[in-house]
Amino acid sequence: MTQIQELRQAACALLCLSDPAEKAARTRLLPELNLPVDTAARLPEPPGVPGRPDRPVQVAPRDVPTRGVATPQARAALLHALAHIEFNAINLALDAIWRYSGMPQAYYYDWLKVASEEAMHFTLLSEHLATLGAAYGDFPAHDGLWQMAEKTAHDVLARMALVPRTLEARGLDASPAIRAKLAHAGDQRSAEILDIILRDEIGHVAIGNRWYRHLCVEQGLDPIAQYPLLTEQYAVPVLRGPFNFPARREAGFTEPELAALEQAAACARVLPRSHASPSDTHSQSPSSAKQR
Numbered sequence: 001m002t003q004i005q006e007l008r009q010a011a012c013a014l015l016c017l018s019d020p021a022e023k024a025a026r027t028r029l030l031p032e033l034n035l036p037v038d039t040a041a042r043l044p045e046p047p048g049v050p051g052r053p054d055r056p057v058q059v060a061p062r063d064v065p066t067r068g069v070a071t072p073q074a075r076a077a078l079l080h081a082l083a084h085i086e087f088n089a090i091n092l093a094l095d096a097i098w099r100y101s102g103m104p105q106a107y108y109y110d111w112l113k114v115a116s117e118e119a120m121h122f123t124l125l126s127e128h129l130a131t132l133g134a135a136y137g138d139f140p141a142h143d144g145l146w147q148m149a150e151k152t153a154h155d156v157l158a159r160m161a162l163v164p165r166t167l168e169a170r171g172l173d174a175s176p177a178i179r180a181k182l183a184h185a186g187d188q189r190s191a192e193i194l195d196i197i198l199r200d201e202i203g204h205v206a207i208g209n210r211w212y213r214h215l216c217v218e219q220g221l222d223p224i225a226q227y228p229l230l231t232e233q234y235a236v237p238v239l240r241g242p243f244n245f246p247a248r249r250e251a252g253f254t255e256p257e258l259a260a261l262e263q264a265a266a267c268a269r270v271l272p273r274s275h276a277s278p279s280d281t282h283s284q285s286p287s288s289a290k291q292r
C-alpha cells in the first residue's frame with residue numbers, strides 16, 4: 001500500500017486483503033492518503049477478488065438461522081449478520097472504485113467516502129460483538145449481495161441501480177425495526193450503532209441514486225423506465241416492504257420512484273408466497289439490512 005500512489009490501484013489492493021480487521025483499518029485510513037485518481041486506466045482484475053477469510057461459512061440464504069434478541073448469543077448472531085453485511089459493503093465500495101473506468105473524479109471520491117464509512121461500521125459491530133463473547137466468522141452467512149456484484153461487474157449502470165439503490169437500500173427499510181428490537185432487549189449500544197449506520201446509509205444510497213441518474217442522462221435513458229428493465233434482466237426479486245419512505249426520500253428517491261416501488265410491492269403481495277425466490281424471502285428478515 002505504501003508504494004501505491006493512485007486511488008483505484010489502492011482500492012484494488014485493499015479489496016484483495018482477506019483479513020477483515022486489516023481491510024477495515026486500512027480502508028478507514030485510505031481517504032487520509034489524498035491519492036489522485038486515474039479515471040481512464042483499465043485495471044486488470046487480480047485473482048482472488050474479493051479477499052475474504054475462511055470464516056464465516058457461506059450458506060444459502062434459506063439456511064441462515066433465524067435470529068432473535070432475547071439472549072446475548074441471539075443478539076450476537078444478529079450483530080454478526082449485520083457485520084457480514086458491512087464487510088461485504090466495504091468490498092462493494094472498493095470494487096466500485098477500481099473496476100469502472102471513465103467516470104468523473106467525483107464518482108471515485110464518493111465511493112471512497114462510502115468505503116471508509118462501511119469500514120467504520122464493521123469495526124463498531126466487531127467491537128460490540130466482542131463484548132458478547134463472539135467474533136466475526138463465528139456464525140454462518142450468505143453471499144447474496146456479492147453475487148449481484150458479480151452479475152453487474154460489466155455494467156456500472158446496472159451496478160448503481162441494483163446494489164446501492166436496491167439491495168443496500170433495504171437497510172433503510174429494515175434498520176428501524178431491528179433497532180427497536182435491540183433497544184427493547186436493553187442493548188443500547190447496538191441501538192446507537194444502528195443509528196450511526198442508518199445515518200450514513202442514507203448518504204450511501206443517495207450516492208447510488210446520484211450516479212445511476214448521471215449514467216441514465218449520459219446514455220439518454222429515463223431512470224424510472226430503465227429501472228424495472230434492469231430488475232427483470234438481472235432477476236431481482238420484487239421488494240415487498242414495509243418501506244422507510246422518509247429515509248428513502250432523504251436518500252434521493254423521487255415521488256414517482258416511490259410510487260412505482262409501492263405499486264410493485266402491492267402487485268407482489270397478491271402472488272402466492274411460493275412465487276418468491278429465496279433471496280426475496282430472506283430480504284424481509286433482519287439480516288437483510290443491506291441485503292445488504
